[in-house]
Amino acid sequence: MxxxxxxxxxxxxxxxxxxxxxxxxxxxxxxxxxxxxxxxxxxxxxxxxxxxxxxxxxxxxxxxxxxxxxxxxxxxxxxxxxxxxxxxxxxxxxxxxxxxxxxxxxxxxxxxxxxxxxxxxxxxxxxxxxxxxxxxxxxxxxxxxxxxxxxxxxxxxxxxxxxxxxxxxxxxxxxxxxxRELVIANKTYIDNIERKAVRYIRSRGADYVAFSGGKDSEVALYLAHKAGVTKAIYANTGMEFPETERFVYNYADFLGIELIELKPKQDFWSIAEEKGIPTKDSRWCTKALKLEGIKRFKGTMVDGSRKYESLARMMRSNERKLGNLRVIYPIRDWLALDIWTFIYARGLPYNPLYDMGYERIGCYMCPAMLNAEFHHVRDTHPRLYKKWYNYLQSLGYTKEEILDGVWRWRDTPKKMRSMIQK
Ligand SMILES: [Zn+2]
Known part of the structure; x- marks a missing residue:
């Protein structure tokens, strides 16, 4: 690219x-x-x-x-x-x-x-x-x-x-x-992608916005708000960073938008007792902790997912069905640099976890995290890290296995195994 x-x-x-x-x-x-x-x-x-x-x-x-x-x-x-x-x-x-x-x-x-x-x-x-x-x-x-x-x-x-x-x-x-120069040099471009996204959301007649507290969803929320959407849905997994929980409410207040907070029917720890911890190759968490609640809504929901966001994310179309919801992706083609330039250009607050060095915002023990990020939790949120560390130890993981992040897979891939055995 x-x-x-x-x-x-x-x-x-x-x-x-x-x-x-x-x-x-x-x-x-x-x-x-x-x-x-x-x-x-x-x-x-x-x-x-x-x-x-x-x-x-x-x-x-x-x-x-x-x-x-x-x-x-x-x-x-x-x-x-x-x-x-x-x-x-x-x-x-x-x-x-x-x-x-x-x-x-x-x-x-x-x-x-x-x-x-x-x-x-x-x-x-x-x-x-x-x-x-x-x-x-x-x-x-x-x-x-x-x-x-x-x-x-x-x-x-x-x-x-x-x-x-x-x-x-x-x-x-x-x-x-x-x-500052990045924002000034790209003013026309930012105005244009904003206009285009707002027009797209209006043309679909959206009812809700999915809001996770991350940078992409805050931009989607801003654009949807401009397009006349008044309700944001925040599916709290119960495993969020405290900064995210606070930011979600502060940002909704900042825009003056109604925030609907969902909590999972069964909490993370009790599902983990039954199914084992979620891993990259067995990720029950998103479905059980987020999508089940969101699926109960009817109408059209704006979602801030982008196709460049993750190597795994395949986004073939602009829309998809989720239960009775139609989900639309107005910023699907934006680069992270578009997102940040937009946030700076509009003077929007953002989740403080980004300044701490987190690249993506999710649960503090997300198996999709890089090991660098998981080790970062140890420095920025020692109590949350310890809680997860102790839980993994109670499941039988050794100190080295936890530090190497092998808990993120049910079957550790060969490439990863050879990297950590060096
Ligand atoms: Zn120039």
Missing amino acids: EINYCQHCNVPILGKRCDICKSTKLGKLRFHDMGDIRPISKGERSVLLRELHRKEIRDYLRSRLILLARQPGLDYRRDVFVDGFKMGTLEYIKEQHWRYRFIPTGKGAALFRALTGEVDFNIDMKGHIKGKRINENFDGDWALLSAGNCTAVAVHGNKYSKVKDVFCRKVKPRKKTGI
Whole structure:
């Protein structure tokens, strides 16, 4: 996938024209097909800065617009974009322990070199050096090299260190742009996608909006409210983060919309006693805790699901039936970057969990979570984490199995098993 990029204003362009310089001559920013590109959160920015040890680099990246795009992988893996190019990859890996690792691209390394004026060492190699063996020793995950006119990144391999990537031009530090510029440069585009979605909802005559407290459903709710819908349905699973429960009510008040809160007939813990915990390959939870209640409504319901949101989500059509409800998806084609630009442009409040570094909002022990996210719960919500941890232990899971997240499957996939056994 790709979006446009105005090199002159140093800002991503979601439509076809930059509203700052009015130019339609735009560059491209390419990312993985299911990347669902978005701005970095506060929490992830601190993780990234922690991985970068030089002050000049940290200062440069501290409040600049950084975009993340998902890369397929076994756990958290995000391509990191700055100034319109891929600066590196941030991922969550297991060695002795689970941890984050950032590796720059050659171009990212060239930017770091320009910022610090230094490299870790010079090597006397020319030509195609990518993949070549390096004899110098270094600490940390990577080293910055100069090789002739090129800048290179070295990483540790199984037996020896090698050149991971090379970039042979100079990279100049750019003027700083942030969320403010993103919003100004995309004003017309945001107005247009809003108008289109509101018109679509009106044409279907919607009665309700599904509201989960996440960013997509808050935008769907905003749009539906503009289209004249007055009722939001919040299916509380009983396993929500406290921030979500509070935000759902605050946001409904903010818009002045009626909130209908549903609770499951049978609670999570008692279903889990009967059926076992929900897992990725046996996910009874959404149906039992959310859909059963929602299905009792009649009419048309707006839903904020998007097709880029998850690798698994297949959204072939704009509508579906759920019991007696017709469900419509007015923001099905939006990217996460559309969603965030919209939220910033309209000055909407959002769930505080995003700033803490959560990418998707759901139950605090959702089996669909990445292990990085589950470990994050330990830091941000130690009591909820402990509660789930103790429950898993009572089911017979060992400490290591819990930390490796194998409880998220009934049958742990082979790929995952080989990753955690390293
Ligand atoms: Zn521009």
